[in-house]
Amino acid sequence: MQADYTETPPAGAACTGAYRVGAYGVGACWAARAWLRAGGRLAPARRKGHNGRMTPPYDAPTPDAPPKRLSVLGSTGSIGTQALQVARWRGYEVVALAAGRNAARLIEQVRTFRPQLVSCDAAVADEVRAALPAGTQLAVGEPAAVAAHPADVVVAAIPGYAGLEPTLAALREGRHVALANKEAMVVAGPLVWETARAHGARLTPVDSELSALFQCLQGEPREAVAALVLTASGGPFRLAPEDLSGVSPAAALKHPTWNMGHKVTIDSATLFNKGLEVLESHFFFDWPLERIEVVIHPQSLVHSLVRFKDGNLKAQIGSHDMRLPIQVALEAPDRPPTPLAPLPLVGVWEFYEPDTARFPSLALAYEAGRRGGTAPAALNAADEVAVEAFLAGRIGFMDIPRALEHALTQVPHAALSWEAIPEADREARRAVRALFRL
Ligand SMILES: NC(=O)C1=CN([C@@H]2O[C@H](COP(=O)(O)OP(=O)(O)OC[C@H]3O[C@@H](n4cnc5c(N)ncnc54)[C@H](OP(=O)(O)O)[C@@H]3O)[C@@H](O)[C@H]2O)C=CC1
Numbered sequence: 001m002q003a004d005y006t007e008t009p010p011a012g013a014a015c016t017g018a019y020r021v022g023a024y025g026v027g028a029c030w031a032a033r034a035w036l037r038a039g040g041r042l043a044p045a046r047r048k049g050h051n052g053r054m055t056p057p058y059d060a061p062t063p064d065a066p067p068k069r070l071s072v073l074g075s076t077g078s079i080g081t082q083a084l085q086v087a088r089w090r091g092y093e094v095v096a097l098a099a100g101r102n103a104a105r106l107i108e109q110v111r112t113f114r115p116q117l118v119s120c121d122a123a124v125a126d127e128v129r130a131a132l133p134a135g136t137q138l139a140v141g142e143p144a145a146v147a148a149h150p151a152d153v154v155v156a157a158i159p160g161y162a163g164l165e166p167t168l169a170a171l172r173e174g175r176h177v178a179l180a181n182k183e184a185m186v187v188a189g190p191l192v193w194e195t196a197r198a199h200g201a202r203l204t205p206v207d208s209e210l211s212a213l214f215q216c217l218q219g220e221p222r223e224a225v226a227a228l229v230l231t232a233s234g235g236p237f238r239l240a241p242e243d244l245s246g247v248s249p250a251a252a253l254k255h256p257t258w259n260m261g262h263k264v265t266i267d268s269a270t271l272f273n274k275g276l277e278v279l280e281s282h283f284f285f286d287w288p289l290e291r292i293e294v295v296i297h298p299q300s301l302v303h304s305l306v307r308f309k310d311g312n313l314k315a316q317i318g319s320h321d322m323r324l325p326i327q328v329a330l331e332a333p334d335r336p337p338t339p340l341a342p343l344p345l346v347g348v349w350e351f352y353e354p355d356t357a358r359f360p361s362l363a364l365a366y367e368a369g370r371r372g373g374t375a376p377a378a379l380n381a382a383d384e385v386a387v388e389a390f391l392a393g394r395i396g397f398m399d400i401p402r403a404l405e406h407a408l409t410q411v412p413h414a415a416l417s418w419e420a421i422p423e424a425d426r427e428a429r430r431a432v433r434a435l436f437r438l
């Protein structure tokens with residue numbers, strides 16, 4: 001049974017800055033501490049958590065902060081809907097939503113949250129407009145307008161290169177951006193940070209591995225860190241027969257641990273998602289590529305680790321539930337409780353070397369990072385085209401790394417600039433379409 005985020009917490013259910021705990025055992029730690037502070041009473045446990053165990057009671061201290069005004073870009077997607085569950089749980093005011101073509105879900109969200117502004121694709125604009133209540137404005141095909149709308153924090157969860165411009169629009173208004181759109185960081189990381197700094201905007205990571213590193217690095221001197229260690233589930237084909245060229249989109253969409261949008265799920269199957277996250281970490285933390293490691297951890301409970309020069313490793317552990325890192329991104333450095341059940345620590349947790357011969361996409365991402373400039377932008381664009389073609393049944397699974405290699409070797413790379421990025425993106429898309437006659 002899922003933990004119940006649909007219920008708004010009772011007054012006083014948020015906790016104060018007193019919950020600024022260390023980086024360890026986030027999910028379990030939050031709930032357990034809240035429970036202990038609430039007196040550790042065993043009854044009345046009100047519902048069962050996602051793992052079937054009883055969740056702790058919700059009577060925690062009074063919040064010390066006013067509710068936040070939240071905007072969500074990509075509100076109808078996997079991250080967007082979970083961000084809105086967190087918003088409801090935390091009592092946020094949802095002021096603006098940007099979606100694409102899922103009119104039914106957007107309309108439902110508008111009825112629930114009554115935002116001031118929404119954006120949707122032109123194809124569904126009439127349907128959405130007809131359902132809008134008085135007080136909600138519609139900006140057709142303008143997620144950047146939603147991003148720029150006055151808010152305290154913006155969840156940036158439009159996937160791919162399309163998410164970059166709205167993310168920048170939020171940063172240019174000095175908003176705190178909770179960044180799920182890893183591609184923005186991969187394609188333009190140093191320039192994204194430059195924009196954030198120029199406008200006094202804050203960036204916190206939503207991606208679970210980045211959230212883990214962000215938490216593990218808190219309070220640690222940079223000089224003490226030896227390496228960042230990203231965990232990867234290994235995807236659905238970790239134990240599959242050697243030849244993956246004939247695997248179907250349906251099989252590739254069966255992620256072993258996470259339930260996510262199609263693009264990131266296929267990227268997980270090729271291990272390119274981990275490649276994107278290597279680049280995302282490289283730019284987000286301004287950290288050298290050669291000191292970023294990847295380890296396969298099929299249980300997806302250790303979300304990443306920091307290796308210190310003194311030999312210690314610090315890990316962040318939690319249920320594989322994106323509402324945890326979303327709430328961290330929205331609330332850090334505070335740690336209010338969630339309604340999730342404590343994570344049981346009983347079970348087998350495995351760690352393996354990644355197989356870069358079977359999954360070449362990971363090595364190609366490192367190579368793009370070493371080349372620098374617009375190489376990551378070209379690689380990202382090639383992947384977007386290839387994943388779309390694979391999902392449409394037009395190319396095979398192993399054509400995805402072929403497309404990446406083609407973009408890396410055939411598209412000329414330039415120094416990073418706002419002019420060079422769209423050029424590299426266009427050129428890589430063109431090259432991959434030509435390669436497969438798409
Ligand atoms: N899902 C997850 O658990 C994780 C996701 N991420 C990252 O978060 C981002 C979002 O992923 P996810 O939520 O899975 O994706 P989904 O495919 O589930 O959702 C995408 C959302 O973005 C909207 N959208 C897509 N394209 C556009 C566009 N051009 N303009 C406006 N809106 C658009 C969609 O609208 P509609 O559906 O209405 O058409 C939908 O609301 C990605 O960058 C992903 O890599 C990172 C870690 C985990």
Ligand SMILES: CC(=O)[C@@H](O)[C@H](O)COP(=O)(O)O
Nearest residue numbers: 207208232233234235268273
């Ligand atoms: C939940 C999340 O952050 C995803 O990016 C996840 O990491 C995908 O799983 P893989 O580890 O299989 O890439």
Ligand SMILES: [Mn+2]
Nearest residue numbers: 207208209277
């Ligand atoms: Mn991730």
